[in-house]
Amino acid sequence: MENRKTPLQKSIVLPLSEIKIRYMAAFFSEGEAVRKRNILLVIAHPDDESMFFSPTILYLTSQGNNVHILCMSTGNADGKGDTRKEELYQACASLKVGPEQVKILDHPDLQDGFNHIWSQSLLAEIIKKEIASQAIDLLITFDCYGVSGHQNHRDVHLGIQMLLLETPQRSIEAWELVSVSMLRKYSGPVDIWLSLLCTSCYPKQQMCCLINGHPRKSFLAMAQHESQWIWFRKLFVSFSSYTYVNVLKKIDV
Numbered sequence: 001m002e003n004r005k006t007p008l009q010k011s012i013v014l015p016l017s018e019i020k021i022r023y024m025a026a027f028f029s030e031g032e033a034v035r036k037r038n039i040l041l042v043i044a045h046p047d048d049e050s051m052f053f054s055p056t057i058l059y060l061t062s063q064g065n066n067v068h069i070l071c072m073s074t075g076n077a078d079g080k081g082d083t084r085k086e087e088l089y090q091a092c093a094s095l096k097v098g099p100e101q102v103k104i105l106d107h108p109d110l111q112d113g114f115n116h117i118w119s120q121s122l123l124a125e126i127i128k129k130e131i132a133s134q135a136i137d138l139l140i141t142f143d144c145y146g147v148s149g150h151q152n153h154r155d156v157h158l159g160i161q162m163l164l165l166e167t168p169q170r171s172i173e174a175w176e177l178v179s180v181s182m183l184r185k186y187s188g189p190v191d192i193w194l195s196l197l198c199t200s201c202y203p204k205q206q207m208c209c210l211i212n213g214h215p216r217k218s219f220l221a222m223a224q225h226e227s228q229w230i231w232f233r234k235l236f237v238s239f240s241s242y243t244y245v246n247v248l249k250k251i252d253v
């Protein structure tokens with residue numbers, strides 16, 4: 001079931017296998033391609049991981065890395081926080097991230113909502129504690145636009161930026177998911193080629209392209225978010241380039 005691909009996916013994804021390896025290996029610092037990392041993906045809401053970061057999660061878990069997910073809210077904007085929390089655990093399980101590696105916060109000052117501004121220093125403090133307790137050595141999060149422009153996504157990025165500025169030895173490495181234009185966002189697997197082209201202009205230690213060899217797994221993960229799994233999100237996951245490819249850029253502060 002999982003290996004079934006549409007003819008379009010077959011024609012675009014499969015011939016990329018050699019390029020994939022070259023670009024994926026570049027995700028890690030020089031000489032560290034084989035070292036297993038303790039990685040923390042920081043997201044704002046349940047479903048961010050499946051809608052936007054699934055190529056990254058699938059790649060990292062397939063390489064035996066220890067992936068943790070920190071979700072800053074329960075996504076309670078519509079009063080479905082408790083349900084969405086459970087759905088996130090199920091989605092993570094389908095992406096091979098166990099419940100013990102998923103933490104979902106329900107902090108009064110970090111509630112889901114476009115108009116809720118989250119404190120950067122509070123975010124930095126929480127993430128710092130998580131780094132210490134899980135011995136994290138690599139962070140992944142949204143970039144300053146946050147894929148959709150959602151305020152909570154952008155605040156998570158700013159919180160990590162603050163944390164990096166406060167970390168004097170730069171002992172922690174952080175990467176951001178590069179937001180793409182509207183046209184590219186809905187170009188599905190076609191964006192793999194554009195992403196490869198864009199990343200080729202940058203040094204491999206600064207930007208990398210992670211291609212999803214199993215887009216159906218992203219679809220199945222998103223389907224675990226039953227309360228959100230309505231027609232337009234099904235369309236989004238089918239046509240979104242974030243289902244097929246993630247471009248990550250190292251955050252320099």
Ligand SMILES: [Zn+2]
Nearest residue numbers: 044045048150
């Ligand atoms: Zn979100």
